[in-house]
Amino acid sequence: MALVLPAVSRLRPLLLFAGLALAVVATEHLVTTRPIFFQRPALPMAVAFDVLVGLPALFYWLVVRRYGLPLSTLVAALGACLALATWLLPAGQQQPLRALAFLPALLEGATLALAVARAGRLWRAYRAARQHRGRGPSLGQALEQVLGWPGVLLVAESNMLRYAVLGWWAPLEVRPAHAAFSGHRESGFVALMATAGFLTLIETAAVHLVVGHWHPVAANWLTFLSLYTVLLLVAHAHAVRLCPVLLSDALLEVRVGFAWRVVVPRAAVAAAAIREAPAPAADMLNAAKVLLASSNVLLTFAAPVVVAGPYGTRRTVRRLALYLDQPRAFLGALAGGPAA
Incomplete structure (x- = not known):
């Protein structure tokens, strides 16, 4: 209970x-x-x-x-x-929807045309980014720089599919000389995602049968979108599991799945404490919400930092609330000597 x-x-x-x-x-x-x-x-x-x-x-x-x-x-x-x-x-009253029928095709065509037109810039940006980052991240960075918003969408969807399909076998995304701190084991996050996915599948079957009785096309679309939601839940669960918080002697990298990411110098953390997130404020981000958990670590930065969010979003914050499985070990490593 x-x-x-x-x-x-x-x-x-x-x-x-x-x-x-x-x-x-x-x-x-x-x-x-x-x-x-x-x-x-x-x-x-x-x-x-x-x-x-x-x-x-x-x-x-x-x-x-x-x-x-x-x-x-x-x-x-x-x-x-x-x-x-x-x-x-009703069939005779769907005039407001007819203009929307061509929207997906128009967006897809515009994105393809933009990619072809900027192929040369994309290759140059990829080569420049690869000198500083790995092959996968550099390609994503090049797409975002050259294509703009369509590139951001393409990279985000590619990451989602990568975690959903390959996340079952992928190793933890950690680096040498970095201490890793997970945030999914003690909170029951994986169980919650599995339950949400199972309930979504049951609801999908029921909705398909009910709606399909009156409108088979709408039932097929609803089924597709429900299955996409399940795929997104699977990707989110794998991303959280595979992307722990990383701490080295020089840097702190906070990753919450593929939802939030920030990399700051270790000295940029002015204060860290074990506590729940305070009341919502413009200068605070509660990243624990993505884990469906209550935060247990609050980081305060010496100066505002930019946190990268999904689909190119950005948040400038002074405080960051997290959930970690071992908050005391994390605070000890952050305040103590070498992290790894």
Whole structure:
């Protein structure tokens, strides 16, 4: 019972979103099945706005922002909302959705054209970056520099697929002369991810059967997006397991899966203590949310540092809250002599 209550508390924002989303969908379904819906031309646009803007906004505020999830989850939510809007709106009232049908193809074509046009710059950037970093990281850095936002998306999705597919056999991403500190063993993080993935698969089967009775195409899209979500959960679990916090005699590298990463000189840490994260503030980042855990280490930096987030996002912070399996050992190594 003691283990169930913390798990429920962690899932409270997700459950709140699920309740609000069900209420919105029920309301929109009631509106679209009334005779007045076909007499008011503005109603289809209003329903499309509620589903394609309102629901993703709720998902971002209550789930993505609360847990610090990658923005790819928001992209998946947008796709699910598009399928939901297609199911809700009758066939003759889907004018607001027709303009969106070509959006994925346009984005893919624009990204491909941009990559071809900048192939020469991409090769030069890759060669320059490879002199300072490994082959894999240098390619990602070159893509981000040359392609801009499309390159950031491509690198993020490639990393996600790499962890999801190859993470089962990949070794820990550690380096010589670095002490490694994990953050997934004692929190039950892997069990939570496995439970979330299993529940998602069950829900996917049930939703496919129910929605498929009325709209097979929407059911297939929802199934695809649910399976993508499971893939994302698998990748997140592997990334957290394979990317511990690293401490050397000169540097501190904090990695929380592929969600947050910051590398600072060891001397840049002005204070470190075992404590939970204080109240949310503009100068603090609680990276433990990505682990669905309460933080137990608070780092305070001598000057603001830039933390790299998913999909090219950046946060400038003075305080960083973490969850570590062995917080006292980490603080002892940080304050003591050689780290490894």
